[in-house]
Amino acid sequence: MVEVSFDRHGLDYCPMESVCVTVEWSSENIPKKLQLEVLWQTEGKGTSDDGVFAIEEWTDFPNAGKRQWSFQLPRGPESMEGKHFRIQWYLSCKADREDKRYFPFVVSRTRSPIQLARDVSQDK
Amino acid sequence: MSWATATYDPCPIEDSEMDGPLILKPQVGRVVVAILLLLFGFLFTAFSFVMFYFVMLSKFWLGLICPFSFLLFSLAIDIIAFKHLLKCFNPKPTVVLSQRNLYPGAELEISWMFQGQTRRIHQLQVRLIGRESTSFQVGTDTKRFESNFYDQKIFDSEDPEEIAKGFVVVQLPSDAMHSFKTKYSEILWLVQLTGKIKAWPDLDDIYPIRILTLPKEELAHG
Numbered sequence: 001m002v003e004v005s006f007d008r009h010g011l012d013y014c015p016m017e018s019v020c021v022t023v024e025w026s027s028e029n030i031p032k033k034l035q036l037e038v039l040w041q042t043e044g045k046g047t048s049d050d051g052v053f054a055i056e057e058w059t060d061f062p063n064a065g066k067r068q069w070s071f072q073l074p075r076g077p078e079s080m081e082g083k084h085f086r087i088q089w090y091l092s093c094k095a096d097r098e099d100k101r102y103f104p105f106v107v108s109r110t111r112s113p114i115q116l117a118r119d120v121s122q123d124k
Numbered sequence: 125m126s127w128a129t130a131t132y133d134p135c136p137i138e139d140s141e142m143d144g145p146l147i148l149k150p151q152v153g154r155v156v157v158a159i160l161l162l163l164f165g166f167l168f169t170a171f172s173f174v175m176f177y178f179v180m181l182s183k184f185w186l187g188l189i190c191p192f193s194f195l196l197f198s199l200a201i202d203i204i205a206f207k208h209l210l211k212c213f214n215p216k217p218t219v220v221l222s223q224r225n226l227y228p229g230a231e232l233e234i235s236w237m238f239q240g241q242t243r244r245i246h247q248l249q250v251r252l253i254g255r256e257s258t259s260f261q262v263g264t265d266t267k268r269f270e271s272n273f274y275d276q277k278i279f280d281s282e283d284p285e286e287i288a289k290g291f292v293v294v295q296l297p298s299d300a301m302h303s304f305k306t307k308y309s310e311i312l313w314l315v316q317l318t319g320k321i322k323a324w325p326d327l328d329d330i331y332p333i334r335i336l337t338l339p340k341e342e343l344a345h346g
Contacts, residue, residue, distance in 0.1 A: 016340045040134070042309045045269045046258025049306035051134055076135035076337035080301050084269040085258040085309050109228075109343055114301045116256055116273035 002031060002095045004103060011104070012111040013073055019105075020070045021091060027064035031095040034058045036069060039092060040077055040107075044085030051077075079106045082116035133305040136336045138225050148219040148315065148331035154212045161205035168198035207325045214327045215240035217317055226335050227342065229298035234278070234315055235291035242288040245319035245327060250279035252294060253316055254301070258309040274300070287319070302337045 007020040019038075025031060035057050041050040056069050080087045089107045094100040108114055175191035215238040222233035234250065254274030260267045279292040304311040313335050319327030 014343050015337065016343055042258070042306060044258060044309075046260050047308040049132075049134075049308050051306075074135055075137060075339070076302055077304050078302065078337070080304075080311075082256045082273060082301075082311075083271050084256055087304070109338060110299065114299060116254070116301060118273075119271045120273060120275040 001029065001098065002034065002093065004091070004093050004101070006091075006103070006105065010111070012106040012108070014109055014111065015073055015075045015078060015107055018070055018072050020068055022066050022068050023058075023093070024066040025061065025064065025095075030061050030063060032059070032061075033096055034061075035094045037092040038071060038073075038089070040087055040089045042085050043088055044082070046085050073107055076107075078108045079113040080108075080116065081113045083118045086113065132307060133303065133334075136303050136334055138336060138339075143223050143225045146221045146224045148221060148333065151314070151330040151332050154208070154214075154329075158205065158208040158212050161201065161208050165198055165201035165205045168194065168201055172198050211325045211327070213240075214319070214321065214325070215242045215245060217327075217329065219315065219317065219329075219331050221333065226296065226333060227338055228296055228300040228302060228335060231293060231295045233291055233293050235289075236317065237289045238287070243284055244321050244324065245287050246322060247282045247320040248279070248287040248290075248327075249277060249316075249318045250292060251316040251318070252276045252278050252296075253312075253314040255312040255314060256310075257312065261308070296335065300335060303333075303335045 003024040005022050013019055021036070023034065035055065037052055038054040039050055039052045042048055053074055054071050058067065077087050079089055089105050090102045091105065092100050092102050106113060172191050172195040175194060179187040179191055217236045217238050219234065219236045226232060238245070252274070253272055255270065255272050257268065257270040259269070274297065278294045279290070281287060281290070301311050303313055313333045315331045315333055317327065317329045321327060
Protein backbone atom coordinates (compact mmCIF):
# COMPACT_ATOMS: atom_id res chain seq x y z
CA MET A 1 0.00 0.00 0.00
CA VAL A 2 1.31 3.47 -0.88
CA GLU A 3 1.59 6.16 1.80
CA VAL A 4 0.20 9.64 1.22
CA SER A 5 1.17 12.68 3.29
CA PHE A 6 0.43 16.41 3.11
CA ASP A 7 2.99 19.18 3.54
CA ARG A 8 1.12 20.44 6.59
CA HIS A 9 0.11 18.44 9.67
CA GLY A 10 -2.99 20.52 10.45
CA LEU A 11 -4.46 19.84 6.97
CA ASP A 12 -6.02 23.31 6.96
CA TYR A 13 -5.47 25.45 3.90
CA CYS A 14 -6.59 28.84 2.66
CA PRO A 15 -8.28 29.14 -0.75
CA MET A 16 -5.71 29.75 -3.52
CA GLU A 17 -2.94 28.29 -1.35
CA SER A 18 -0.43 25.80 -2.79
CA VAL A 19 -0.56 22.24 -1.48
CA CYS A 20 2.16 19.63 -1.83
CA VAL A 21 1.39 15.96 -1.30
CA THR A 22 3.99 13.20 -1.11
CA VAL A 23 3.30 9.64 -2.19
CA GLU A 24 5.72 6.95 -0.95
CA TRP A 25 6.07 3.27 -1.81
CA SER A 26 8.44 0.45 -0.94
CA SER A 27 10.39 -1.85 -3.27
CA GLU A 28 7.97 -4.72 -2.46
CA ASN A 29 4.97 -2.62 -3.32
CA ILE A 30 5.66 -0.75 -6.54
CA PRO A 31 2.40 0.44 -8.09
CA LYS A 32 1.86 0.21 -11.84
CA LYS A 33 -0.68 2.98 -11.97
CA LEU A 34 -1.69 5.61 -9.43
CA GLN A 35 -4.41 8.25 -9.61
CA LEU A 36 -4.76 11.24 -7.31
CA GLU A 37 -7.85 13.47 -7.24
CA VAL A 38 -8.67 16.68 -5.41
CA LEU A 39 -12.40 17.00 -4.87
CA TRP A 40 -15.10 18.49 -2.68
CA GLN A 41 -18.31 16.81 -1.63
CA THR A 42 -21.55 17.82 0.09
CA GLU A 43 -22.51 15.51 2.95
CA GLY A 44 -25.55 15.49 5.23
CA LYS A 45 -29.30 15.07 4.99
CA GLY A 46 -29.52 15.67 1.26
CA THR A 47 -28.30 13.74 -1.76
CA SER A 48 -24.56 14.20 -2.11
CA ASP A 49 -23.03 16.45 -4.79
CA ASP A 50 -19.37 16.58 -5.67
CA GLY A 51 -16.91 18.35 -7.91
CA VAL A 52 -13.49 17.13 -9.00
CA PHE A 53 -11.00 19.99 -9.04
CA ALA A 54 -7.80 18.30 -10.20
CA ILE A 55 -6.62 14.88 -11.36
CA GLU A 56 -3.07 13.54 -11.55
CA GLU A 57 -2.16 10.15 -13.00
CA TRP A 58 1.24 8.41 -12.78
CA THR A 59 2.26 5.27 -14.61
CA ASP A 60 6.07 5.14 -14.20
CA PHE A 61 7.65 4.44 -10.82
CA PRO A 62 11.23 3.79 -9.72
CA ASN A 63 11.92 0.69 -7.55
CA ALA A 64 11.45 2.39 -4.21
CA GLY A 65 10.93 5.98 -3.33
CA LYS A 66 8.57 8.85 -3.30
CA ARG A 67 7.05 11.39 -5.60
CA GLN A 68 5.49 14.77 -4.96
CA TRP A 69 2.54 16.56 -6.51
CA SER A 70 1.86 20.25 -6.03
CA PHE A 71 -1.30 22.06 -6.95
CA GLN A 72 -2.93 25.39 -6.18
CA LEU A 73 -6.33 25.32 -4.51
CA PRO A 74 -9.23 27.25 -6.08
CA ARG A 75 -11.13 30.16 -4.47
CA GLY A 76 -13.87 27.82 -3.34
CA PRO A 77 -16.13 26.27 -2.34
CA GLU A 78 -14.90 26.74 1.19
CA SER A 79 -15.30 24.03 3.81
CA MET A 80 -18.51 24.59 5.72
CA GLU A 81 -20.69 23.00 8.37
CA GLY A 82 -24.38 23.76 8.47
CA LYS A 83 -27.51 22.33 10.00
CA HIS A 84 -28.47 20.24 6.99
CA PHE A 85 -25.26 19.69 5.04
CA ARG A 86 -21.53 20.35 5.02
CA ILE A 87 -18.87 20.82 2.38
CA GLN A 88 -15.81 18.61 2.75
CA TRP A 89 -12.62 18.59 0.67
CA TYR A 90 -10.74 15.34 -0.02
CA LEU A 91 -7.60 14.10 -1.68
CA SER A 92 -8.34 10.66 -3.06
CA CYS A 93 -5.70 8.10 -3.98
CA LYS A 94 -6.17 4.95 -6.03
CA ALA A 95 -3.24 2.65 -6.65
CA ASP A 96 -3.73 -0.24 -9.10
CA ARG A 97 -6.73 -2.30 -7.99
CA GLU A 98 -6.80 -1.05 -4.42
CA ASP A 99 -9.93 0.68 -3.16
CA LYS A 100 -9.88 4.45 -3.46
CA ARG A 101 -8.71 6.06 -0.20
CA TYR A 102 -9.91 9.50 0.89
CA PHE A 103 -7.87 12.00 2.93
CA PRO A 104 -10.00 14.92 4.23
CA PHE A 105 -8.63 18.44 4.51
CA VAL A 106 -9.99 21.96 5.09
CA VAL A 107 -10.17 24.84 2.62
CA SER A 108 -11.24 28.02 4.38
CA ARG A 109 -10.07 31.61 4.86
CA THR A 110 -10.28 31.02 8.64
CA ARG A 111 -8.48 27.64 8.34
CA SER A 112 -11.45 25.89 9.91
CA PRO A 113 -14.84 25.05 8.34
CA ILE A 114 -17.24 28.01 8.27
CA GLN A 115 -19.90 27.31 10.90
CA LEU A 116 -23.46 28.26 9.99
CA ALA A 117 -25.89 29.09 12.79
CA ARG A 118 -28.24 26.15 13.40
CA ASP A 119 -31.45 28.11 12.93
CA VAL A 120 -32.25 31.78 13.21
CA SER A 121 -35.69 33.05 14.09
CA GLN A 122 -36.75 36.48 12.93
CA ASP A 123 -35.99 39.33 15.34
CA LYS A 124 -39.37 41.04 15.09
CA MET B 125 -8.23 21.44 -14.06
CA SER B 126 -11.98 21.72 -14.51
CA TRP B 127 -15.18 21.56 -12.54
CA ALA B 128 -17.25 18.41 -12.89
CA THR B 129 -20.47 20.27 -12.11
CA ALA B 130 -19.96 23.28 -14.33
CA THR B 131 -23.68 24.06 -14.86
CA TYR B 132 -24.09 24.90 -11.17
CA ASP B 133 -22.33 27.57 -9.13
CA PRO B 134 -20.28 25.95 -6.35
CA CYS B 135 -17.58 28.61 -6.49
CA PRO B 136 -19.09 31.99 -7.45
CA ILE B 137 -16.60 34.40 -8.98
CA GLU B 138 -16.89 37.73 -10.78
CA ASP B 139 -18.88 37.59 -14.06
CA SER B 140 -16.79 40.39 -15.45
CA GLU B 141 -14.18 42.93 -14.42
CA MET B 142 -16.84 45.64 -14.38
CA ASP B 143 -18.36 46.40 -11.02
CA GLY B 144 -21.35 48.71 -10.95
CA PRO B 145 -24.89 48.94 -9.64
CA LEU B 146 -27.10 45.91 -10.10
CA ILE B 147 -30.89 45.86 -10.43
CA LEU B 148 -32.12 42.80 -8.55
CA LYS B 149 -34.62 40.38 -10.02
CA PRO B 150 -37.24 38.81 -7.73
CA GLN B 151 -36.82 35.13 -6.84
CA VAL B 152 -40.28 34.34 -8.20
CA GLY B 153 -42.50 36.79 -10.06
CA ARG B 154 -45.81 37.69 -8.41
CA VAL B 155 -47.80 37.03 -11.60
CA VAL B 156 -46.17 33.59 -12.09
CA VAL B 157 -47.14 32.50 -8.55
CA ALA B 158 -50.70 33.81 -8.96
CA ILE B 159 -51.19 32.08 -12.35
CA LEU B 160 -49.81 28.75 -11.10
CA LEU B 161 -52.00 28.81 -7.99
CA LEU B 162 -55.10 29.82 -9.98
CA LEU B 163 -54.47 27.02 -12.45
CA PHE B 164 -53.93 24.49 -9.67
CA GLY B 165 -57.05 25.70 -7.83
CA PHE B 166 -59.15 25.58 -11.00
CA LEU B 167 -58.05 22.02 -11.83
CA PHE B 168 -58.78 20.84 -8.28
CA THR B 169 -62.22 22.50 -8.27
CA ALA B 170 -63.08 20.99 -11.66
CA PHE B 171 -61.93 17.55 -10.48
CA SER B 172 -64.10 17.88 -7.33
CA PHE B 173 -67.20 18.68 -9.42
CA VAL B 174 -66.55 15.74 -11.76
CA MET B 175 -66.33 13.50 -8.67
CA PHE B 176 -69.61 15.00 -7.36
CA TYR B 177 -71.29 14.26 -10.67
CA PHE B 178 -70.28 10.58 -10.69
CA VAL B 179 -71.19 10.04 -7.02
CA MET B 180 -74.63 11.59 -7.66
CA LEU B 181 -75.08 9.28 -10.63
CA SER B 182 -74.21 6.21 -8.56
CA LYS B 183 -76.47 7.41 -5.70
CA PHE B 184 -73.92 6.15 -3.19
CA TRP B 185 -74.47 9.02 -0.77
CA LEU B 186 -71.71 8.06 1.67
CA GLY B 187 -69.30 8.51 -1.23
CA LEU B 188 -70.03 12.26 -1.14
CA ILE B 189 -67.44 12.61 1.66
CA CYS B 190 -64.60 12.22 -0.84
CA PRO B 191 -65.57 14.95 -3.37
CA PHE B 192 -66.69 17.19 -0.51
CA SER B 193 -63.24 17.04 1.14
CA PHE B 194 -61.64 17.65 -2.28
CA LEU B 195 -63.90 20.66 -2.75
CA LEU B 196 -62.92 22.09 0.65
CA PHE B 197 -59.23 21.66 -0.23
CA SER B 198 -59.70 23.31 -3.64
CA LEU B 199 -61.56 26.17 -1.96
CA ALA B 200 -58.56 26.75 0.32
CA ILE B 201 -56.26 26.83 -2.74
CA ASP B 202 -58.64 29.23 -4.51
CA ILE B 203 -58.55 31.60 -1.51
CA ILE B 204 -54.72 31.52 -1.47
CA ALA B 205 -54.63 32.02 -5.25
CA PHE B 206 -57.01 34.97 -5.00
CA LYS B 207 -54.81 36.51 -2.28
CA HIS B 208 -51.79 36.17 -4.59
CA LEU B 209 -53.80 37.65 -7.45
CA LEU B 210 -54.51 40.72 -5.29
CA LYS B 211 -50.78 40.90 -4.44
CA CYS B 212 -50.08 41.50 -8.15
CA PHE B 213 -51.66 44.95 -7.72
CA ASN B 214 -49.35 45.89 -4.84
CA PRO B 215 -46.82 48.69 -5.46
CA LYS B 216 -43.81 47.26 -7.27
CA PRO B 217 -40.31 48.03 -6.00
CA THR B 218 -37.17 48.40 -8.10
CA VAL B 219 -34.34 47.18 -5.86
CA VAL B 220 -30.76 48.19 -6.68
CA LEU B 221 -27.47 47.02 -5.18
CA SER B 222 -24.62 49.55 -5.14
CA GLN B 223 -22.16 46.96 -6.47
CA ARG B 224 -22.34 43.81 -8.52
CA ASN B 225 -19.41 42.01 -6.87
CA LEU B 226 -20.22 41.26 -3.24
CA TYR B 227 -17.69 39.61 -0.95
CA PRO B 228 -17.95 38.45 2.69
CA GLY B 229 -17.35 41.47 4.95
CA ALA B 230 -18.20 43.99 2.20
CA GLU B 231 -20.29 47.09 2.79
CA LEU B 232 -23.12 47.56 0.35
CA GLU B 233 -26.00 49.89 -0.24
CA ILE B 234 -29.45 48.55 -0.99
CA SER B 235 -31.82 51.14 -2.46
CA TRP B 236 -35.43 50.87 -3.61
CA MET B 237 -38.03 52.89 -5.38
CA PHE B 238 -41.69 51.93 -5.50
CA GLN B 239 -44.04 52.35 -8.43
CA GLY B 240 -47.79 52.46 -7.92
CA GLN B 241 -49.84 53.53 -4.93
CA THR B 242 -46.96 53.64 -2.47
CA ARG B 243 -49.03 55.49 0.18
CA ARG B 244 -50.94 52.24 0.79
CA ILE B 245 -47.84 50.72 2.44
CA HIS B 246 -47.85 51.91 6.04
CA GLN B 247 -44.79 49.96 7.20
CA LEU B 248 -41.78 48.64 5.27
CA GLN B 249 -39.18 46.18 6.53
CA VAL B 250 -36.04 45.06 4.72
CA ARG B 251 -34.21 41.94 5.89
CA LEU B 252 -30.97 40.27 4.87
CA ILE B 253 -31.34 36.50 5.02
CA GLY B 254 -28.85 33.64 4.69
CA ARG B 255 -30.55 30.35 3.89
CA GLU B 256 -29.27 26.80 3.74
CA SER B 257 -31.19 24.19 1.79
CA THR B 258 -30.64 20.64 0.66
CA SER B 259 -32.88 17.97 -0.83
CA PHE B 260 -32.90 14.22 -0.69
CA GLN B 261 -34.14 12.35 -3.72
CA VAL B 262 -35.33 8.75 -3.75
CA GLY B 263 -36.99 7.77 -7.02
CA THR B 264 -39.63 10.39 -7.70
CA ASP B 265 -39.89 11.53 -4.07
CA THR B 266 -37.96 14.61 -2.97
CA LYS B 267 -37.61 15.65 0.65
CA ARG B 268 -36.38 19.18 1.26
CA PHE B 269 -34.56 20.54 4.33
CA GLU B 270 -34.32 24.30 4.71
CA SER B 271 -33.42 26.76 7.46
CA ASN B 272 -32.10 30.30 7.86
CA PHE B 273 -28.61 30.65 9.30
CA TYR B 274 -28.68 34.46 9.14
CA ASP B 275 -31.64 36.82 9.46
CA GLN B 276 -31.08 40.50 10.13
CA LYS B 277 -33.60 43.33 10.00
CA ILE B 278 -31.73 46.14 8.25
CA PHE B 279 -34.54 48.65 7.72
CA ASP B 280 -37.87 49.32 9.39
CA SER B 281 -39.87 52.47 8.81
CA GLU B 282 -43.37 53.89 8.78
CA ASP B 283 -42.31 57.15 7.11
CA PRO B 284 -44.11 57.37 3.72
CA GLU B 285 -41.19 59.26 2.13
CA GLU B 286 -38.63 56.64 3.23
CA ILE B 287 -40.95 53.84 2.13
CA ALA B 288 -41.50 55.27 -1.35
CA LYS B 289 -37.80 55.78 -2.03
CA GLY B 290 -34.99 54.92 0.32
CA PHE B 291 -31.72 53.16 0.92
CA VAL B 292 -29.87 51.30 3.62
CA VAL B 293 -26.15 50.59 4.05
CA VAL B 294 -25.34 47.16 5.40
CA GLN B 295 -22.14 45.26 6.07
CA LEU B 296 -22.04 41.59 5.19
CA PRO B 297 -20.61 39.43 8.00
CA SER B 298 -16.87 38.89 7.51
CA ASP B 299 -17.23 35.18 8.31
CA ALA B 300 -20.17 34.78 5.92
CA MET B 301 -20.32 31.70 3.74
CA HIS B 302 -20.30 32.58 0.05
CA SER B 303 -23.23 31.63 -2.17
CA PHE B 304 -23.14 27.99 -3.25
CA LYS B 305 -25.36 26.07 -5.65
CA THR B 306 -25.25 22.46 -6.74
CA LYS B 307 -27.95 20.10 -7.93
CA TYR B 308 -29.15 19.19 -4.43
CA SER B 309 -27.67 21.75 -2.02
CA GLU B 310 -27.64 25.51 -1.86
CA ILE B 311 -26.43 28.45 0.24
CA LEU B 312 -28.66 31.40 -0.63
CA TRP B 313 -28.42 35.06 0.36
CA LEU B 314 -31.64 37.02 0.04
CA VAL B 315 -32.95 40.55 0.44
CA GLN B 316 -36.58 40.45 1.62
CA LEU B 317 -38.93 43.42 1.39
CA THR B 318 -42.13 43.15 3.43
CA GLY B 319 -44.71 45.92 3.45
CA LYS B 320 -47.84 46.08 5.57
CA ILE B 321 -50.94 47.23 3.68
CA LYS B 322 -54.31 47.86 5.33
CA ALA B 323 -57.22 45.65 4.17
CA TRP B 324 -55.11 44.08 1.43
CA PRO B 325 -52.56 41.22 1.20
CA ASP B 326 -49.14 42.40 2.43
CA LEU B 327 -46.23 43.02 0.10
CA ASP B 328 -43.61 40.27 0.34
CA ASP B 329 -40.89 40.19 -2.30
CA ILE B 330 -37.63 38.23 -2.15
CA TYR B 331 -34.50 39.06 -4.17
CA PRO B 332 -31.53 36.67 -4.28
CA ILE B 333 -28.05 38.21 -4.13
CA ARG B 334 -24.81 36.45 -5.01
CA ILE B 335 -21.94 36.59 -2.51
CA LEU B 336 -18.67 35.71 -4.20
CA THR B 337 -15.65 33.82 -2.94
CA LEU B 338 -12.84 36.16 -1.88
CA PRO B 339 -10.36 37.09 -4.62
CA LYS B 340 -6.69 36.16 -4.22
CA GLU B 341 -5.58 39.64 -3.12
CA GLU B 342 -8.09 39.58 -0.23
CA LEU B 343 -6.82 36.25 1.13
CA ALA B 344 -4.02 36.48 3.68
CA HIS B 345 -1.96 33.33 3.58
CA GLY B 346 -0.48 32.40 6.93
